[in-house]
Amino acid sequence: MLSRVIAVSASGLKSTAPLGAGLIQASRSLHTSSPSLAPVPPLPEAGKVRHGIVPEEFFQLLYPKTGATGPYMLGTGLSVWLLSKELYVINHETVAALTVGTVFVLAVKKFGPSFASAMDKMEEEKAAWIEDVKDQAMACYVDAIEEEKKEQWRVEGRSMLFDAKRNNVSMLLETNYRERLHHANHEVKRRLDYQLALQHLKVRMEKEHMVNWVEKNVVGSITAQQEKESIAKCISDLNVLAKNIQAKATA
Amino acid sequence: MVLTLILGLFDQFFSPYFLGVPLLAIAIAAPWVLFPKPSNRVINGRSLVAQNSFVLNFAKQILLPLNVGAHKWALLLTVLMVNLITLNLLGLLPYTFTPTTQLPLNMGFAIPLWLATVVIGLRNQPTIALGHLLPEGTPAPLIPVLIIIETISLFVRPFALGVRLTANLAAGHLLIQLLSSATLFLIDQMWPVAILTGLVMALLTLLELAVAAIQAYVFVLLLSLYLQENT
Numbered sequence: 101m102l103s104r105v106i107a108v109s110a111s112g113l114k115s116t117a118p119l120g121a122g123l124i125q126a127s128r129s130l131h132t133s134s135p136s137l138a139p140v141p142p143l144p145e146a147g148k149v150r151h152g153i154v155p156e157e158f159f160q161l162l163y164p165k166t167g168a169t170g171p172y173m174l175g176t177g178l179s180v181w182l183l184s185k186e187l188y189v190i191n192h193e194t195v196a197a198l199t200v201g202t203v204f205v206l207a208v209k210k211f212g213p214s215f216a217s218a219m220d221k222m223e224e225e226k227a228a229w230i231e232d233v234k235d236q237a238m239a240c241y242v243d244a245i246e247e248e249k250k251e252q253w254r255v256e257g258r259s260m261l262f263d264a265k266r267n268n269v270s271m272l273l274e275t276n277y278r279e280r281l282h283h284a285n286h287e288v289k290r291r292l293d294y295q296l297a298l299q300h301l302k303v304r305m306e307k308e309h310m311v312n313w314v315e316k317n318v319v320g321s322i323t324a325q326q327e328k329e330s331i332a333k334c335i336s337d338l339n340v341l342a343k344n345i346q347a348k349a350t351a
Numbered sequence: 352m353v354l355t356l357i358l359g360l361f362d363q364f365f366s367p368y369f370l371g372v373p374l375l376a377i378a379i380a381a382p383w384v385l386f387p388k389p390s391n392r393v394i395n396g397r398s399l400v401a402q403n404s405f406v407l408n409f410a411k412q413i414l415l416p417l418n419v420g421a422h423k424w425a426l427l428l429t430v431l432m433v434n435l436i437t438l439n440l441l442g443l444l445p446y447t448f449t450p451t452t453q454l455p456l457n458m459g460f461a462i463p464l465w466l467a468t469v470v471i472g473l474r475n476q477p478t479i480a481l482g483h484l485l486p487e488g489t490p491a492p493l494i495p496v497l498i499i500i501e502t503i504s505l506f507v508r509p510f511a512l513g514v515r516l517t518a519n520l521a522a523g524h525l526l527i528q529l530l531s532s533a534t535l536f537l538i539d540q541m542w543p544v545a546i547l548t549g550l551v552m553a554l555l556t557l558l559e560l561a562v563a564a565i566q567a568y569v570f571v572l573l574l575s576l577y578l579q580e581n582t
Contacts, residue, residue, distance in 0.1 A: 143396055195531035197445035199552045203560075219397040222404060227394055 360528055367448045379450045382437035413575050421582040432571045439520060439563030452521040461512035464574050472581025483580055512570060519566045523559045530555060
């Protein structure tokens with residue numbers, strides 16, 4: 101695992117600090133295909149390892165010459181040689197190494213799968229969230245298309261709406277005009293009626309005044325002599341009439 | 352490789368040399384090699400996901416109690432944490448040199464950062480910074496004594512930070528060495544006791560793993576607390 105880390109970090113070193121700034125621009129000439137919107141290729145498979153540390157490629161390297169047990173023999177022989185020649189001396193660090201190694205291996209065996217699945221779950225949640233954003237955006241667009249179609253249908257009915265509105269307005273204008281006409285008529289008639297009534301009044305007053313004057317003059321012109329004569333005549337007429345009626349009654 | 356494997360008790364604390372070439376810089380820069388840089392991908396592999404989530408969650412946690420002006424320290428605190436925890440954990444491997452067991456390195460981390468927090472506090476809000484020297488609610492007769500005590504406490508802080516980290520890690524390493532020497536010796540003499548000692552070694556390894564992480568965290572947490580006081 102760590103052996104691969106060195107290789108990876110060496111390539112990572114290439115694009116770090118002072119070079120990094122210009123490297124993006126400078127390496128543009130090395131791009132063979134134009135930058136596209138094609139989906140990013142999936143993550144490469146993690147390198148195969150045996151016993152957690154040794155890469156599979158090492159076993160493949162030794163396989164043609166030494167077969168399947170070659171690397172194991174190499175490991176055993178190498179460690180036995182180091183120990184026997186005291187090139188590697190067993191000291192307290194050996195015990196410490198064994199202890200730390202055991203603890204580490206047990207920890208990885210116990211917590212490894214759950215840790216890995218937790219990491220995978222985090223990435224899956226992130227991917228699901230992004231997909232969700234995309235789906236929601238698409239749903240919004242589909243709704244927008246529906247709304248747009250509805251708006252287009254509404255536009256077709258707009259001319260009828262405008263005609264109705266125009267009719268409405270002209271009717272209002274007509275009504276208003278007629279009202280004002282009626283009002284004007286009414287006012288003019290009122291004024292003419294007033295003048296008429298005034299004239300009638302004048303004529304009537306003149307008539308009454310004349311009648312009163314005639315009466316007054318006539319009554320004033322009757323002298324006392326005339327009055328006596330007319331009263332005597334009336335009495336004699338009445339006597340004659342009474343005699344006639346008596347005669348008719350007794351006859 | 353030949354002669355250095357005949358180890359004394361304090362050999363792991365000596366500055367590493369190989370054929371006369373000092374390796375201290377490599378030992379201190381070791382964490383840089385182990386962390387991949389963030390990729391351009393949205394969906395990453397597991398190690399990168401773990402690294403990213405650790406860094407982001409730690410930064411969020413450490414910055415929660417700090418006000419916005421102190422957020423400039425986010426990168427520094429996070430990098431310090433990652434560096435310290437990696438140095439500590441790498442030291443648990445056999446035959447490694449742990450730079451954080453060296454007092455000068457830890458003082459080199461502690462003194463400038465602590466001094467920066469103090470200077471920031473005195474520069475931006477001198478009254479409040481000096482006000483920290485007198486805790487609230489002290490009875491009047493105790494005030495002079497308490498100010499002296501708090502000043503001493505203030506100046507002891509960098510030493511406390513540095514020595515805490517150094518002592519914890521050095522003591523842990525020494526314990527591992529002693530116990531493993533004991534186990535090795537007892538395998539000849541009384542091997543059942545060696546098994547017992549081996550068990551204690553295993554437990555101690557677990558403790559050391561925890562201590563490595565916790566001490567790094569405590570270092571950074573205390574610095575963030577000092578920063579919180581002063582901003």
